Amino acid sequence: MTRTGMFSESTWKPTRPTRPRYLPPHLRSPQNDNAAFLDNVAPELTRSRFYSPQPARTTRGRGRGRGPRFTARRNPNWEDEKFDELEVVDDTLEEANVANNLEAYEDIPVQASGDDIPPPVKTFDEINLGDGLKQNIRRCNYIKPTPIQRHAIPIAVAGRDLMACAQTGSGKTAAFCFPIISGVLKDPLAVTRRGGGVSTAACPLALILAPTRELSCQIYEESKKFAYKTGAQIAVAYGGTPIYQQLRRLEKGVDILVATPGRLVDMVERARVSLGMIKYLALDEADRMLDMGFEPQIRKIVEQMDMPPPGTRQTMLFSATFPDEIQRLASDFLSDYVFLAVGRVGSSTDLIVQRVELVQEMDKRNHLLDLLRSQRSNGTPHSKHFLTLVFVETKKRADELERWLSRNGFPAIAMHGDKVQMEREQALRSFKCGATPILVATDVASRGLDIPHVAHVINFDMPKNIDDYVHRIGRTGRAGKCGLATAFFSDRNMSLAKSLAELMKESNQEVPTWLSQHAENYSAGSAGGWVRHDAVDFGGYDYRKGTASSSTHNNTYDVPATDGYYAAAAAASVNDPTFLSSGDCYAESSNDDYLVADGMNPYAAAPYGYMYGYGSVIASGWD
Numbered sequence: 001m002t003r004t005g006m007f008s009e010s011t012w013k014p015t016r017p018t019r020p021r022y023l024p025p026h027l028r029s030p031q032n033d034n035a036a037f038l039d040n041v042a043p044e045l046t047r048s049r050f051y052s053p054q055p056a057r058t059t060r061g062r063g064r065g066r067g068p069r070f071t072a073r074r075n076p077n078w079e080d081e082k083f084d085e086l087e088v089v090d091d092t093l094e095e096a097n098v099a100n101n102l103e104a105y106e107d108i109p110v111q112a113s114g115d116d117i118p119p120p121v122k123t124f125d126e127i128n129l130g131d132g133l134k135q136n137i138r139r140c141n142y143i144k145p146t147p148i149q150r151h152a153i154p155i156a157v158a159g160r161d162l163m164a165c166a167q168t169g170s171g172k173t174a175a176f177c178f179p180i181i182s183g184v185l186k187d188p189l190a191v192t193r194r195g196g197g198v199s200t201a202a203c204p205l206a207l208i209l210a211p212t213r214e215l216s217c218q219i220y221e222e223s224k225k226f227a228y229k230t231g232a233q234i235a236v237a238y239g240g241t242p243i244y245q246q247l248r249r250l251e252k253g254v255d256i257l258v259a260t261p262g263r264l265v266d267m268v269e270r271a272r273v274s275l276g277m278i279k280y281l282a283l284d285e286a287d288r289m290l291d292m293g294f295e296p297q298i299r300k301i302v303e304q305m306d307m308p309p310p311g312t313r314q315t316m317l318f319s320a321t322f323p324d325e326i327q328r329l330a331s332d333f334l335s336d337y338v339f340l341a342v343g344r345v346g347s348s349t350d351l352i353v354q355r356v357e358l359v360q361e362m363d364k365r366n367h368l369l370d371l372l373r374s375q376r377s378n379g380t381p382h383s384k385h386f387l388t389l390v391f392v393e394t395k396k397r398a399d400e401l402e403r404w405l406s407r408n409g410f411p412a413i414a415m416h417g418d419k420v421q422m423e424r425e426q427a428l429r430s431f432k433c434g435a436t437p438i439l440v441a442t443d444v445a446s447r448g449l450d451i452p453h454v455a456h457v458i459n460f461d462m463p464k465n466i467d468d469y470v471h472r473i474g475r476t477g478r479a480g481k482c483g484l485a486t487a488f489f490s491d492r493n494m495s496l497a498k499s500l501a502e503l504m505k506e507s508n509q510e511v512p513t514w515l516s517q518h519a520e521n522y523s524a525g526s527a528g529g530w531v532r533h534d535a536v537d538f539g540g541y542d543y544r545k546g547t548a549s550s551s552t553h554n555n556t557y558d559v560p561a562t563d564g565y566y567a568a569a570a571a572a573s574v575n576d577p578t579f580l581s582s583g584d585c586y587a588e589s590s591n592d593d594y595l596v597a598d599g600m601n602p603y604a605a606a607p608y609g610y611m612y613g614y615g616s617v618i619a620s621g622w623d
């Protein structure tokens with residue numbers, strides 16, 4: 001089936017405007033970044049349902065409307081003070097803005113497969129998360145769940161293992177944090193179990209692992225907001241800082257430990273943390289955690305220390321990308337899991353306007369300078385409202401480009417793995433607050449970081465594979481907001497041409513003719529480059545579908561993403577008591593016009609659905 005066939009005529013998709021000249025979002029008024037961006041870069045989008053004007057925020061204690069901003073970290077009790085300032089207010093305008101932004105995700109097709117899949121919800125109130133957590137969800141201005149939250153939270157709250165894939169910036173963090181916090185709060189033995197003390201190990205009930213220190217910190221801070229005043233004890237452990245402070249915190253006992261793998265192994269080996277009580281295990285950026293770099297450590301933590309086995313603990317894996325090989329590996333850690341894909345696995349959100357420019361290596365610096373100068377000459381200097389994130393391939397190049405940009409009048413700061421942790425944190429802080437509105441980074445900043453006002457991501461050097469590209473550009477265009485991504489494509493990047501062109505086409509981007517040409521040439525001339533699964537048709541991809549043992553996972557329900565879904569679900573459940581109950585998977589889509597795949601539930605599948613082919617994915621080029 002062609003992509004055109006996947007969307008009914010009635011399903012509006014923004015067409016990309018013709019762009020006579022380059023005009024990055026930095027040039028727009030700082031009062032209204034989203035609206036200005038859309039007016040100037042993608043004017044047609046302002047007529048779309050993606051668009052919601054964002055008036056300057058006036059709400060006391062509010063940040064960018066997707067949750068309170070907490071920046072005063074010097075005081076260890078900062079979160080209490082800051083959160084105390086927040087009331088659960090009825091700010092209808094603000095709520096409407098946030099909700100409108102998130103409308104952008106409504107039409108994304110969803111597929112789930114596995115046995116007895118708990119059905120999705122429409123609101124947070126439909127799930128028994130507990131009063132304290134619900135109050136904090138309101139405090140964070142999360143009015144309604146995003147699609148990944150609507151689907152993943154009920155599955156996780158029901159105690160099921162989960163492998164979940166959803167686009168960057170679509171709210172995966174809350175999707176695993178809410179069930180974990182809620183589970184911990186409901187556990188009557190949590191307080192007695194949490195361990196701690198000078199001579200005893202801390203015994204967390206939940207472990208959240210993330211690949212970078214900054215991402216661990218971010219998840220820790222988010223979870224503290226969600227667990228505010230609930231009594232849940234949350235701690236973070238990551239390398240690059242003295243271990244003793246973190247150990248002292250653990251002595252108070254901990255329910256939820258957020259950690260990077262290396263530091264956690266160290267703590268377990270020192271017998272300061274025991275994993276024997278772990279009931280919930282979440283891996284954020286799970287494909288990265290299980291790639292060649294991290295897998296041995298993850299195996300050690302999950303299989304060779306005292307963690308309860310799959311089936312006894314609940315395991316949740318989340319990422320925006322999930323290559324087939326990694327899914328296969330990941331299944332070692334899961335038991336009878338549900339596979340959930342919001343959008344096609346590895347797809348990018350079309351909230352991000354993607355541009356690709358053919359720039360040879362030796363011209364890159366001047367090209368970048370021209371780009372930044374044109375932004376400046378158009379009237380809007382870089383500021384805290386318009387941050388630019390530049391990705392380069394190596395640490396050395398990051399330092400060099402930082403110096404070169406600064407020398408040429410563009411304050412920039414570098415962040416990479418060779419900097420000491422204090423410098424890394426300082427760079428991120430300086431970037432976030434706009435003191436240094438250009439961050440030059442290696443892939444250490446490519447995953448998970450949720451930095452407000454990153455309006456432009458520039459791939460000065462292209463990443464090694466398309467999944468890394470998806471994560472990098474995903475630092476902009478988050479929580480329903482628009483963003484811009486510019487890639488400098490050189491002769492060295494030919495192996496990416498095909499997957500990049502496919503990815504862009506899939507997210508409704510204008511693909512330059514030269515790129516399509518290179519894509520054709522490259523795929524014709526190489527049998528063995530990086531191959532991603534068919535990017536032309538949608539298909540949330542559960543690798544089990546391609547295996548001989550997939551017989552229990554081959555039923556598919558297709559239902560629409562919006563209200564029709566619930567109508568179809570209700571009708572189906574009335575007509576068919578087995579609806580979503582055994583050996584099922586369902587695929588939610590925005591499509592009204594599709595073919596019914598083999599084994600679909602005939603009730604649910606009747607008017608909606610997709611046929612999709614599964615191809616193989618070869619994981620390659622992980623850093």
Ligand SMILES: Nc1ncnc2c1ncn2[C@@H]1O[C@H](COP(=O)(O)OP(=O)(O)OP(=O)(O)O)[C@@H](O)[C@H]1O
Nearest residue numbers: 066142144145146168169170171172173448450479
């Ligand atoms: N239900 C919601 N309502 C309002 N804002 C939300 C909601 N869920 C998440 N957000 C906000 O959306 C932003 C992106 O969320 P998050 O960082 O969890 O995305 P993600 O899917 O994990 O992205 P990535 O793939 O890059 O890690 C955050 O600022 C978060 O506060």
